Amino acid sequence: MDWGNIFGNAVGEIISPTTAAYALAAIGLGIHFGYTGLLNFGQAAFLLIGAYAFAIPTLAGAPLIVAILCAIACSVIFAFILGIPTLRLRADYLAIVTIAAAEVVRYIVTTTGLTDFTGAANGLSGFKGTFAAINPIPEGRYGFGPFSYNEYDWWVRIVGWSLVVLASLLVWLLMRSPWGRVVKGIREDEDAVRSLGKNVYSYKMQALILGGGLGSIAGIVFILPRAVQPANYTTGLTFFIWTIMLLGGAATIFGPIVGSMIFWVVLSLTQGVLYGAIESGALSFISTTQAGQIRFILVGVALMLLVIFRPQGIFGNKKELSFSV
């Protein structure tokens, strides 16, 4: 087994754009669930909308900024569509609607009738031009050891992680403010907040839009190093984002970032070890395909262990959970 390679790949995941994208998506979900108490089980849909609403205008020749604004605008519209009928109802209704809506949008982009726009099951590629064009880094290979990338890969990482920092700063500013106090109050008991004269519906909508908007930006970061593939946006994606958020701590600033890093490093390590063991013949009774699935079984087991032994996540406050509220 090539341990150097296995660890190199795993360490590389710490700053990979995918890790940044998942962290952004988890920060958005943290606004929804961690702070406001909204049960959004369709965060994958916001990533999908960000990806397609960025890629389609770009491929049609729109400038970068237009494509980004289009992605954000579409996620805002989607948040309204989800929120208007459900945010007046009990919390569980949003959960049902988001999980269904995420599947609906995935089926829509996969239909062959829309092949000209969405590429159907093949997805979209060739949309990196406008983003690469504003890359200030000269051509070449930079870095050392496992962190050795070309100018485009560095550019994606720098932009992706800058966005993560900005999003974390935004959440920190919001949650220390009276606005944050209102949404946290809504998480605890929305009738109490209503009785104090706050427009609960409006705050929930704002939170849904903010978190969804971060999800759509995560969707853009996610596709910059790869192609748009509708198969990436299953409910599995949503549950990975939930895992990351719970791993780090739902209502914390650094939780989503560290959660995403741990998630991807562990996935990469297990993949490296399992594949290495199969190739070297140490594991003969499973194939590499099965090994890929075993990794996700491990994710499930880890999530169960997490909620049993550290339900508040890595950064969460144990005291908060000792109350049965």
Added chain:
Amino acid sequence: MSNSESAVVSGHPLVKGEVGPGCAKVDPIVVADHVTRQFGGLKAVDVDHLEIPRGQITALIGPNGAGKTTMFNLLTGFDKPNTGTWEFDGKSLAGVPAFKVARAGMVRTFQLTKSLGRLSVLQNMLLGATGQKGEKLIASLFKPIWRKQEEENTARADDLLARFKLDAKREDYAASLSGGQRKLLEMARALMSKPELIMLDEPMAGVNPALTQSLLGHIKNLKSDGTTVLFVEHDMHMVTHISDWVVVMAEGRVVAEGPPESVMKDPAVIDAYLGAHHDEDLGDLMEDGPNPVLEAERKAREAHPEIEESPGWAENPTPPTAEEKQA
């Protein structure tokens, strides 16, 4: 009804005309008409006409299931009536969402307390303050915009917390409070908004007698600050000692109204509480044994000779009249 008539017949200065269920008040703050709420076959609320006098302490009493909480829910927009209209301060509030009712100055508390568990006691309090600039999404990002207001609100909150004996709990999660402390927190939080009318659903339930005594003092102080109080309470002693006016509900209807001293003797009230066949009046329920409120107060005074918070009512335990103004 003319003034001369009321002067002759009414017998009570808060009332225009004759005292009785649904009677008109001289200066009502809430006027409700034909409010009904049906739960399946049950008419939980069926109020033809009800007026709440401004600037007074009004008690809403009645047996369990009389519809008091439901009436609260309807008036404050937490529930929708089948029929009915009502006004607060001359503005129609029928169909107005709960948060706008609160903003209009009509703030309520809940019988089953709703403390915000994973917020600190202080944060709970601050949430009650109105017109906060920092509650707007964009402005919230810039602390200088809301810092000063936050400091003022914090000072107010600390003041109220001290009055409600919760100052030691300031930084604790509200979830760690006892049931009675949550009642106190909810009442203090409602007061943060400086409401014109505060509606308290059983504010004293679960609060120990010594603190009850000082709470009664707070309620009286509210009145002297010009706040109208409407409260639901089962303890008849409390009701007689603190309220200027009593409204009695039974089976969804207002069956009697009047000043506390006479309403307890109203046959309709005795019917409501004891059923139609009885040979005692409610006074018997009250006059057995020592008066527990006064008893508690005496004990509290013995324990804390420094407490001098509610001058007036203890020395003068008879129900205050309308003219009586708190010093």
